[in-house]
Amino acid sequence: MPRRHLRMTGAADPLRAALRDLRTTLDVPEDFPPDALAEADRAAGNPRLPARDATDLPFFTIDPPTSMDLDQAMHLAKRGPGYRVHYAIADVAAFVTPGAPVDTEAHRRVNTLYFPDERVPLHPPVLSEDAASLLPGRVRPAVLWTIDLDADGAATATHVERALVRSRAKLDYEGAQRQIDDGTAEPALALLRDIGRLREQQEVARGGISLNVPEQEIVERDGRYGLEYRAPLPADGWNAQISLLTGMAAADLMLAYGTGVLRTLPSAPDGAVARLRRSAQALGIDWPHHVPYAQVVRSLDPRDPHHAAFLQECTTLLRGAGYTVFTGGNVPEHAVHAAVADEYTHCTAPLRRLVDRYASELCLAAVGAADVPEWVLAALDALPKEMAEGTRRANTVERECVDLVEAALLKDRVGDVFDATVVDVEDGQPAAGTVHLTDPAVVAPVKGSTPLPLGERLRVRLTQADPGTAKVEFAPA
Numbered sequence: 001m002p003r004r005h006l007r008m009t010g011a012a013d014p015l016r017a018a019l020r021d022l023r024t025t026l027d028v029p030e031d032f033p034p035d036a037l038a039e040a041d042r043a044a045g046n047p048r049l050p051a052r053d054a055t056d057l058p059f060f061t062i063d064p065p066t067s068m069d070l071d072q073a074m075h076l077a078k079r080g081p082g083y084r085v086h087y088a089i090a091d092v093a094a095f096v097t098p099g100a101p102v103d104t105e106a107h108r109r110v111n112t113l114y115f116p117d118e119r120v121p122l123h124p125p126v127l128s129e130d131a132a133s134l135l136p137g138r139v140r141p142a143v144l145w146t147i148d149l150d151a152d153g154a155a156t157a158t159h160v161e162r163a164l165v166r167s168r169a170k171l172d173y174e175g176a177q178r179q180i181d182d183g184t185a186e187p188a189l190a191l192l193r194d195i196g197r198l199r200e201q202q203e204v205a206r207g208g209i210s211l212n213v214p215e216q217e218i219v220e221r222d223g224r225y226g227l228e229y230r231a232p233l234p235a236d237g238w239n240a241q242i243s244l245l246t247g248m249a250a251a252d253l254m255l256a257y258g259t260g261v262l263r264t265l266p267s268a269p270d271g272a273v274a275r276l277r278r279s280a281q282a283l284g285i286d287w288p289h290h291v292p293y294a295q296v297v298r299s300l301d302p303r304d305p306h307h308a309a310f311l312q313e314c315t316t317l318l319r320g321a322g323y324t325v326f327t328g329g330n331v332p333e334h335a336v337h338a339a340v341a342d343e344y345t346h347c348t349a350p351l352r353r354l355v356d357r358y359a360s361e362l363c364l365a366a367v368g369a370a371d372v373p374e375w376v377l378a379a380l381d382a383l384p385k386e387m388a389e390g391t392r393r394a395n396t397v398e399r400e401c402v403d404l405v406e407a408a409l410l411k412d413r414v415g416d417v418f419d420a421t422v423v424d425v426e427d428g429q430p431a432a433g434t435v436h437l438t439d440p441a442v443v444a445p446v447k448g449s450t451p452l453p454l455g456e457r458l459r460v461r462l463t464q465a466d467p468g469t470a471k472v473e474f475a476p477a
Contacts, residue, residue: 036101040124044131050162068129076191088142098375110390112352153198196238208341209294231302251343257366258329
């Protein structure tokens with residue numbers, strides 16, 4: 001999923017046109033081949049259904065209000081002094097035949113791509129936004145996780161199986177947060193806060209960190225478009241903790257089984273951490289040398305524009321993440337995800353990410369529900385490279401979208417002067433670096449003729465902004 005979220009509201013027709021042109025320039029595969037669409041139509045009406053019926057569990061989903069590709073549904077309950085988490089994941093394999101057109105196209109796309117104005121889906125919408133999606137009131141095949149937690153939120157038992165499920169409610173983050181805060185939430189939803197907080201405490205104890213990176217929203221004010229930050233709610237983080245819990249449980253199952261695919265991330269090199277410290281200093285964020293990075297991040301308020309900008313910078317430490325495949329009990333030496341501070345895998349978003357479908361099959365095999373299918377074993381070795389290429393494409397889309405949006409929003413303001421903070425200076429080029437504008441929420445290059453004052457406020461003049469031609473650039477005013 002994207003690290004720097006951009007969301008568009010309102011018409012913004014010129015910007016939408018520029019984004020359409022960008023998709024053409026990047027050769028984004030928007031239309032599905034006819035044979036894939038025909039296969040998806042057939043599969044939508046004839047999925048492979050599991051024997052177990054778990055439709056008695058009142059699942060709910062929490063997603064952005066306009067989302068239709070609902071990968072996950074949950075039901076939470078007390079269990080003695082602890083808790084039981086039921087987490088249903090869309091069973092894409094119930095609809096997709098290995099080697100057939102939908103599968104072939106999914107391997108070409110690898111990920112759902114996110115643009116400010118639309119998504120480019122991994123699977124045909126008849127599946128991803130309808131037949132395979134965990135929409136409310138619909139009986140759906142799912143990969144059902146049951147994870148028991150003790151009173152402190154630590155996992156004590158895990159089981160996974162195929163089952164039919166039915167979500168009862170489609171919630172969004174603001175609505176879920178409101179119900180939890182005002183005491184009107186059903187017991188299963190109310191427990192999200194309790195379990196989420198316990199899992200956050202578990203994260204702190206193992207040295208992990210979750211980045212609550214704000215979305216940037218394109219808004220219209222006084223006839224002009226601008227960028228503002230939308231801070232995530234606590235419910236965003238609690239919901240993410242359930243997904244993280246499942247990814248860690250899945251990794252444990254595969255490691256014990258001896259065959260699997262992990263999401264891995266090495267520790268950040270000293271140079272990257274040193275650069276991040278400079279950014280913290282520039283944005284006025286206190287980071288004493290004896291304080292760990294994770295502790296600093298947990299102290300941030302994403303509603304503060306400077307903290308929000310620093311959280312965006314923190315995503316640079318996620319570079320180097322990849323996928324590690326292992327078979328025959330040959331567990332990899334470097335199996336830990338540094339940000340999670342534990343073994344971890346991607347398994348909770350199969351409608352939007354290719355690897356998750358394979359992880360589900362491996363976990364089902366690990367609990368003895370079935371042998372690993374041949375189509376999974378045959379694809380394993382190639383998965384890391386495919387996912388790396390898909391991630392590069394998604395990162396390119398993200399980067400180009402940010403550049404285009406910033407240029408489009410500022411194209412009529414070339415020559416204007418803005419208040420900014422110098423957040424980075426290039427090594428060996430002290431007159432070139434990066435500034436974070438106070439308003440709008442833009443982070444962009446700056447070039448001058450004298451050394452830049454790192455960490456200090458600076459008035460800068462916009463020298464170029466032409467979407468599709470010249471990216472945003474500033475000079476000291």
